[in-house]
Amino acid sequence: MKQTEYFRTIRPIKHPEVTYEQCLEVVNNPIHRQVERHGRIRLWGRSTKTGRIIRVILLADGQTLHNAFIDSRFEKNLMETEE
Numbered sequence: 185m186k187q188t189e190y191f192r193t194i195r196p197i198k199h200p201e202v203t204y205e206q207c208l209e210v211v212n213n214p215i216h217r218q219v220e221r222h223g224r225i226r227l228w229g230r231s232t233k234t235g236r237i238i239r240v241i242l243l244a245d246g247q248t249l250h251n252a253f254i255d256s257r258f259e260k261n262l263m264e265t266e267e
Contacts, residue, residue, distance in 0.1 A: 185249055188243065195252060199254070210227050210252070211242070215229050215237075226241055238252060
């Protein structure tokens, strides 16, 4: 899968707990999907490795990984976006 420079260089430093394989797992099996105003796509999924919820951000093309991190506030964030 394509990756931004940020995903390749900065994300591993800021979020080393999330692996590329976990990102692909979320992309291939999201439990929730949301398109941001500027077109980026947020995907949430549960890691089979850790059981934690991971948020993956794709560019608007839907094919380029931009960011990924553990989202411990998933349920709260989901409720706020649906209001």
